[in-house]
Amino acid sequence: MKIDSRLPSGPIETAWDRTKFEMKLVNPSNRGKRTIIIVGTGLAGASAAASLGELGYNVLSFCYQDSPRRAHSIAAQGGINAAKNYRNDGDSIFRLFYDTVKGGDFRAREANVYRLAQLSNNIIDQCTAQGVPFAREYDGLLDTRSFGGAQVSRTFYSRGQTGQQLLLGAYSALMRQVKAGTVRIFSRTEMLDLVIVNGVARGIVVRNMITGKIFSVAGDAVILCTGGYANTFYLSTNAKGSNGSACWRAYKRGAGFANPCYTQIHPTCIPVTGEHQSKLTLMSESLRNDGRIWVPKKKGDRRPANEIPEEDRDYYLERKYPTFGNLVPRDVASRNAKQVCDEGRGVGESGLGVNLDFRDSIKRFGVQLIKERYGNLFEMYEKITAEDGYKVPMRIYPAAHYVMGGLWVDYHLMSSIPGLFVGGEANFSDHGANRLGASALMQGLCDGYFVLPATVPHYLSTSSLPNISDDSKEFKEAVxxxxxxxxxxxxxxxxxxxxxxxxxxxxxxxxxxxxxxxxxxxxxxxxxxxxxxxxxxxxxxxxxxxxxxxxxxxxxxxxxxxxxxxxxxxxxxxxxxxxxxxxxxxxxxxxxxxxxxxxxxxxxxxxxxxAGDNKKPIRNIEPLSFQYVKPQQRSYK
Amino acid sequence: MSEKGMKLNLKIWRQKSSKDKGGFVDYKVENISPNMSFLEMLDVLNEKIILEGGEPIAFDNDCREGICGMCGLYINGRPHGPQSGTTTCQLHMRSFRDGELITIEPWRCGAFPIVKDLIVDRSALDKIIMAGGFISVSTGAAPEANTIPVPRDDSGNSMDAAQCIGCGACIAACPNASAMLFTAAKISHLGLLPQGQPERKKRALSMVKAMDDAGFGGCTNHGECEAACPKNVSTKFIARMNRDYISAGLTEEPEKE
Structure with missing residues (x-):
């Protein structure tokens, strides 16, 4: 497999602008003759379909749900990062870039991450203009909060439903293009395979989920924005329908799959209650700002949490990481929860849980303020567990949440199969080995609104793509x-x-x-x-x-x-x-x-x-080099 | 838990396809934990049906955390069941009594044809949004975000309306099968923001027309929609939509399709 990441040379600050200028354009009158197939209607897929439709391409958009508005991006709670520096607290594009490379533990490409940080500001502009109701200050300007242990306040949000509002914005833009006739939606239609003709991606095989009819669709380029594969774990915070099949089919047709082992386990989820459990529910990790995490010091201490005196409690994160305490990054918090439960000190019926205690914050700030900050999360917790988190500690346990791995893509977000592009969580590009909070929404929209609408046209105008019909040999075979x-x-x-x-x-x-x-x-x-x-x-x-x-x-x-x-x-x-x-x-x-x-x-x-069924796959390597952020050991002591 | 589990009698609507007539079928489930969600209870039933050689009950669901709007069952005569402000997927079995008879139906509305069992076709809602549920700004054309200040209260009100998850419970609850709350939520979300002003009148006219064309009924102020809404979207937005619609009708030519 040839791995050419097509990384731009020269200063990183101007790399994306130079790349964009060097890319070939498609004459407006020819765009309608080009068909672009987009699978998935989450943040990346919906925004890419809308933006390419606006440019005049003939876009075919597929989703397995009954409406594009239901893609699982909708469930993201916390927020979306951008380097606006509205707070004057020292943020900058370079700092967001730096934090993301470091947070990813130096396993992401610098050039990709820099572009992401740059475009983060355009995303906020775009979404605001679309009518996304971001939280506001009293002066009417946009509010931000700090999130996931970041030292700057760069996270924009819409209450606890930021993903919903951003997705509905992208969905609205998509429906506007459906009305304009540039995009056609195929809902309840699931991709079963990728069709390759003369070495390039030219179409997909799909199944109509109502009639069961299997058919193929031909186009000039295929974009997969089909999310992650965290549901491999069965229990995860993903939607029940979220799956890895589209990407897996592409892999089996020759697309490289990068870093599949980078799977993020989120620390603040509601624990499993029994065999019947069908999915896990995440609670925003902002809870760790005021909640203290602890387990009993003694193994097998089954006393109710409120009856365990202070001297018998182990606030293990505060003890081990005095500087960051309960705000250590997700991976560290999750691993430590597992460790104390493995020692037999877990709480709850299953012993797979740790306490998240608001007693001291309520004592200090009053219940009213805690209610204002986290009211909706306490309500959600009570709905699911029938327990009042204001009175007894919440119980939390880590759950599979997000995957940083995915189909390998180059700087243009093209996979190792020409003509097959991959956006959002489905690709591996920007988060390295660990994703920071509020960065998934940023990446999905960055890919869909800004990167793919620039790189896909360049591919179309520089490739020879003869007309093709879906009754050609390759399509019939794939069907x-x-x-x-x-x-x-x-x-x-x-x-x-x-x-x-x-x-x-x-x-x-x-x-x-x-x-x-x-x-x-x-x-x-x-x-x-x-x-x-x-x-x-x-x-x-x-x-x-x-x-x-x-x-x-x-x-x-x-x-x-x-x-x-x-x-x-x-x-x-x-x-x-x-x-x-x-x-x-x-x-x-x-x-x-x-x-x-x-x-x-x-x-x-x-x-x-x-390499073929039941054969060990081949492990290729794309070396990483760091010119702007010097690799260092992460420490949260 | 197995000894303490609940026993329930279920009466569930089965319908092979949109052309089939359909009817209720009785089922029994045992060992149901009060901590299960309603959909997990149906999962248990479906596993049992499959192993007994039957065909499981089809129902829509996806995120199972109350935000995607995919699930929606008519439970004991109420959309999303007995608990207010809750989607079916967030409803838990502790809301029911041991031995209770639970009747489960799909949304009933002419504009939502039944696809199979408890699944209905809600594409009419997409058509309403398509008619004007957007602000016409193309990618790249946006000004710097803070050049458009929005008063905090307006933004909050807009968010109250924007929370709609498009599940269709309001329509299932309404004796007229009206989609006014759904349509009003989108019109108000955009109409309360300065960005939404240029298209405000046109939007009200075209979205209301799309709603009527899809076969939804009119509003006669029953208020069932607000009571059924899992996100507590208020009927005050219907009043707001009516104001927009009337003033637009007086000043604008209706859009020609």
Whole structure:
């Protein structure tokens, strides 16, 4: 696999402007003749479809939900970062760039991150003009807050529903283009495969989820904005339908998959209550600003939290990290929660939880102020757990939340297959080994509003793309393969449901490739996952008919891919024999037990290449170099 | 937990397709934990149905945290069930009694044809937004964000309206199957902001027309929509939409389609 990241040379501050100027444009009168296929309507997909539609291209937009407005970007709570420096508190594009590279533990490309920081300001302008109701100060100007331990106040927000408001903004812009006739929406339509003709991406195979009809769509370029694969863990904060299939199909057609083991486990989620649990709910990590995290000092202390006196409590984050305390980054907070629970000091029925206690903040500031700050989160917690967080400590536990890994893309966001572009969480580009809070929304919109609408036209105008119809050989073959896969799944007629396999897979991954990983565990997973996959293909049961709305079939088709994604995650985790960001290898730690990078051997992105079914994939490397931010050991002591 | 679990009798609407007539089917579930969400209870039932060789009940759901608007069941005669300000996915079984009979239906509204079982087609809502639920600013054309100050109260009111998740509960609850609360929420969200002013009148006219064209009924002030709304969107926005619509009608030519 040839890995050419097409990084710009010269000063980083002007790199994107120079790249844009060097790119070829498409004559306005020719744009309507070009068809761009966009899969997914989250922040990246909806904003890319709207923006390319505005430019005059013929855009076909696909989503599995009943409306593009429902994509899971909608669930993001906290906010979106931008380097506006409205607070005059020392923020700048360079500082946001610096914080993001450092937060990603020096595993992201400098040029990409700099562009992201630059464009962050345009995003706020764009969304404000669209009518996104951002929080305001009394003077009518935009309010910001500090988030995720950042020392500057750069996070713009709309109450606890920032993702919703940004997505509805992008959705509105998209619907405006539907009305203008430049974009056509295919809802309840799921991508099953990518079609490649003469080495370039020319279309997709999809399934109409109501009629079950499988058909193909041809175009000049394909953009995947299909989100992350955190649902490989079964229990995650993702939507039930979120899946990795589109990206996985692309990988199996030759696209490189980068850093699959970088999976973010978010520390402040509501713990699992039983086997029936279908998903996990995240609560904004802003709670850690005023809540104190603790567990009993003694193993197996089952007294109710309020009856445990001060001297029997262990505020372990404050004890171990006196400077940052409860505000340590997500990966550190999550790992420590796991550690105390592994020691048998976890709380709640399952013992998999830690206390998040507001007693002292309520004493200090009064219940009113805590209510003003977090009222909606306390309500949400009470709705789910039937407990009053003002009176007894909340219980939290980490949950799979976001993936930094994804399809490899170059500076133009093009994958290793020409004509296949990838935006948002689906690509691997900007967050390195760990994503900072309020940066996912920024990246999705940056890719969709500003990067893809510049780079995709350049591809179209510099490539020779002969007219193609979807009854050509390659399309028919791809449709045939998709149909026979569905038929095969329908005919297994085994004894276990898709969910039961998925749950078992998730547990394997969580236990052996979750917050802490070691060689022995990963090797165990590499034996267990293929065995489970084999059983799946022998013993899964799909009821109903394939030519009908069949949610079990949709599920089973996604789980079949998760079974393979899981193995790649573990392979990547095993090969990366260092700790970095969210990837913690127990063998690689500092004397104090913290994550220890190995820059000499692992300062690179691992780009996995499909080598055939049941063959070990090939691990390629894209070396990283740091000219502006000097790699250092992260320390939160 | 297994000994303490709840037993429930369920009466669930089954319908093979939009052309099928459909009808209620009775089910029983046992060992239901009060900590389960309503949809997790249905998951348990579906797993049982699949293993017994039947076809599971189709229902829409996605985020399961009350924000995507995908889920929506008519539970014991109320959209999203007995708890106010709550979507079906955030409703928990502790809101029900052991041994209770629960009736589960899809949204009932002519403009929302049933697709299968509890799934309906809500694409009419997309058509209303398409008619004008946006501010016409193309990417790249935006001025510096702080050049448009917005009074804090206006921004807050706008956000109150913008919280709508587009689930359709307001329409399912309304005796007239009116989409006024949904439409008013979008018109008010944009109309309360300075950025939304240039298209305000045109927007009111075209969105109301799209709403009527889709076959939704008119508002006769029952207020059921607000009571059913999982995000507590207020009917005051309907009054606001009516004001916009009337004043636009007096001063603007209706848009020609």
């Amino acid at each position: 045939g393969e998709a149909e026979s896969r569905i038929k095969r799944l329908m005919n297994i007629n085994g004894k276990r449901t898709a969910d039961s396999f998925h749950r078992e897979l998730g547990k394997l991954l969580w236990n052996y490739c979750g917050m802490a990983r070691n060689e022995a565990g990963l090797k165990k997973a590499l034996e267990a996952i293929p065995a489970l996959r084999e059983e799946f293909w022998q013993n899964v049961k799909v009821p109903g008919d394939s030519e009908d709305l069949n949610q079990s079939l949709e599920k089973v088709n996604r789980v079949a891919d998760f079974m393979e994604v899981a193995e790649l995650i573990v392979n990547d985790a095993l090969e990366r024999k260092e700790s970095c960001g969210a990837h913690f290898r127990e063998e690689s730690r500092t004397e104090e037990g913290e994550a220890k990078r190995d820059d000499a051997n692992f300062s690179h992105a691992a780009v996995w290449e499909f």
